[in-house]
Amino acid sequence: xxxxxxxxxxxxxxxxxxxxxxxxxxxxxxxxxxxxxxxxxxxxxxxxxxxxxxxxxxxxxxxxxxxxxxxxxxxxxxxxxxxxxxxxxxxxxxxxxxxxxxxxxxxxxxxxxxxxxxxxxxxxxxxxxxxxxxxxxxxxxxxxxxxxxxxxxxxxxxxxxxxxxxxxxxxxxxxxxxxxxxxxxxxxxxxxxxxxxxxxxxxxxxxxxxxxxxxxxxxxxxxxxxxxxxxxxxxxxxxxxxxxxxxxxxxxxxxxxxxxxxxxxxxxxxxxxxxxxxxxxxxxxxxxxxxxxxxxxxxxxxxxxxxxxxxxxxxxxxxxxxxxxxxxxxxxxxxxxxxxxxxxxxxxxxxxxxxxxxxxxxxxxxxxxxxxxxxxxxxxxxxxxxxxxxxxxxxxxxxxxxxxxxxxxxxxxxxxxxxxxxxxxxxxxxxxxxxxxxxxxxxxxxxxxxxxxxxxxxxxxxxxxxxxxxxxxxxxxxxxxxxxxxxxx
Amino acid sequence: xxxxxxxxxxxxxxxxxxxxxxxxxxxxxxxxxxxxxxxxxxxxxxxxxxxxxxxxxxxxxxxxxxxxxxxxxxxxxxxxxxxxxxxxxxxxxxxxxxxxxxxxxxxxxxxxxxx
Numbered sequence: 001x002x003x004x005x006x007x008x009x010x011x012x013x014x015x016x017x018x019x020x021x022x023x024x025x026x027x028x029x030x031x032x033x034x035x036x037x038x039x040x041x042x043x044x045x046x047x048x049x050x051x052x053x054x055x056x057x058x059x060x061x062x063x064x065x066x067x068x069x070x071x072x073x074x075x076x077x078x079x080x081x082x083x084x085x086x087x088x089x090x091x092x093x094x095x096x097x098x099x100x101x102x103x104x105x106x107x108x109x110x111x112x113x114x115x116x117x118x119x120x121x122x123x124x125x126x127x128x129x130x131x132x133x134x135x136x137x138x139x140x141x142x143x144x145x146x147x148x149x150x151x152x153x154x155x156x157x158x159x160x161x162x163x164x165x166x167x168x169x170x171x172x173x174x175x176x177x178x179x180x181x182x183x184x185x186x187x188x189x190x191x192x193x194x195x196x197x198x199x200x201x202x203x204x205x206x207x208x209x210x211x212x213x214x215x216x217x218x219x220x221x222x223x224x225x226x227x228x229x230x231x232x233x234x235x236x237x238x239x240x241x242x243x244x245x246x247x248x249x250x251x252x253x254x255x256x257x258x259x260x261x262x263x264x265x266x267x268x269x270x271x272x273x274x275x276x277x278x279x280x281x282x283x284x285x286x287x288x289x290x291x292x293x294x295x296x297x298x299x300x301x302x303x304x305x306x307x308x309x310x311x312x313x314x315x316x317x318x319x320x321x322x323x324x325x326x327x328x329x330x331x332x333x334x335x336x337x338x339x340x341x342x343x344x345x346x347x348x349x350x351x352x353x354x355x356x357x358x359x360x361x362x363x364x365x366x367x368x369x370x371x372x373x374x375x376x377x378x379x380x381x382x383x384x385x386x387x388x389x390x391x392x393x394x395x396x397x398x399x400x401x402x403x404x405x406x407x408x409x410x411x412x413x414x415x416x417x418x419x420x421x422x423x424x425x426x427x428x429x430x431x432x433x434x435x436x437x438x439x440x441x442x443x444x445x446x447x448x449x450x451x452x453x454x455x456x457x458x459x460x461x462x463x464x465x466x467x468x469x470x471x472x473x474x475x476x477x478x479x480x481x482x483x484x485x486x487x488x489x
Numbered sequence: 490x491x492x493x494x495x496x497x498x499x500x501x502x503x504x505x506x507x508x509x510x511x512x513x514x515x516x517x518x519x520x521x522x523x524x525x526x527x528x529x530x531x532x533x534x535x536x537x538x539x540x541x542x543x544x545x546x547x548x549x550x551x552x553x554x555x556x557x558x559x560x561x562x563x564x565x566x567x568x569x570x571x572x573x574x575x576x577x578x579x580x581x582x583x584x585x586x587x588x589x590x591x592x593x594x595x596x597x598x599x600x601x602x603x604x
Contacts, residue, residue, distance in 0.1 A: 128565055128568070131569075132568065132572070135572045135576070138576075139575065139576060139579065142579060142583070143579070146583055146586070149586065151587075151590035151591060154583065154586050154587045154590055155587055155590075155591065155599050155600075157583060158514065158580075158583055158584065158587050158599075161579075161580055161583060162509075162517055162521065162580075165521045165525075165576060165580070166509065166521065166524070168576075169505075169521070169524040169525055169527075169528055172525070172528040172532070172569055173527075173528045173531055175532070175565075176528060176531045176532030176535050176536070176562075176565075177531070177535050179532065179535065179536055179561070179562065179565070180532075180534075180535025180536045180537065181535075185561070
């Protein structure tokens, strides 16, 4: 029962929101409460998975390989908690004001449809169902991105839509070929059947198709160019929602499918993922240092750090995978709050161009101090949460004697620090170039403060969280428990 | 029959990708539609063709494996057609708005106007 709640709650909230389209205050409260309910359900699910192992629900009572199965292991449950947190934070920002035209056209309901799609993708145990949840999530994101209808946003939305539809077509192709060979769509059944049925030629083709489809969605090199071309155009809250959730769904799907289907190696997939991850880090961060607009700096940082979230899959050791999972959790918190910080700039100065920002430290010392937490956490400055995840990944790389990779990860961290320190210096420290900043309300700061507290919390509670990540990695690398839980044999 | 459908799927994919590489939005949308149809034909063919058998198991019939068609690929294709329909409709409207705001159908020109 608990398993359907992260899907049903946002759906119910979206329907309720559509019933009260013109009650602005009520819809804000409803959207926020709905998101908190998702968070509560996800936390309850995490506790249950912690105590009782993998949770399974056969939807409609159809037995496992025939019906659609919902499964929550530690990895899924952890990410669902993050969906709840980011949903609550993003719906919380609407209390400080949303463009009225936007709010009238189903803004809150669309956010909840998006949350439903993401939760569904994390929970499903069926590969075709995964494709369907991807589409639910995408169509909501398409509309949210184009909702404002300014020329720049429309054009960015078109790029975004075209690339994501291409990714969906590739994913559908892979699913069709996989079904033709394996005769099943259930994750657990695939994991059981596939190692015996696989043929070398099709195996590599499938691995590449999945890597392309999920690589576009996760924004891996060389498939990431749509992201910096579109993520800086929507309003900050939507940018934060997309940056926090959407690419991570691609990362989740890549890790899930790869560990189920190709867990005994034999394909070029894992070495290739390592190379692509390292290239993503380098290209993303080098590009970020050359950007003049804070939101574009963030977009390229987002891309670069996706490399850290996939490299653990490529290394394929428990420690590396656990490090990458912790990195996903950390990165969701941090990049969401950074995109919200860019919203503060928009509110105070109507621009995120770093050249036109400045002097904010003098007028808003509290904001300046607050912004330092996500900025330096992203860079992995000890002891913040980014440092712990990076340390795990670098240790894992050294353990398997990938010294070059460890070096790249360290160099990229340094580049991030450079890019973040420069952003902070330009936005807060240097003399103000023009008009004084418009004052901002507490309502705008509250979500950022909440995320900063959670980031610090992740630093303090690193031990229990990292334990969960290790458990998640073990479950992924040894899917026997997963197969047993779903198929009951 | 498999060979014919495989060729059809291949041609659909090839033309789809060719159109995606064009510079006009309208061609891009047609290309995406062809890709979606290509993948539908591929799912249908890859899952195995069964000639003139309904996807229904007759009660008390002997459990011969080939006595009915596999209903799963049909369900998959139906789902993906419905999704594709909605998404294509949205993309068309979006392209119309982009065209209205930039007065061109050429993706490169739109990008130039942006910068």
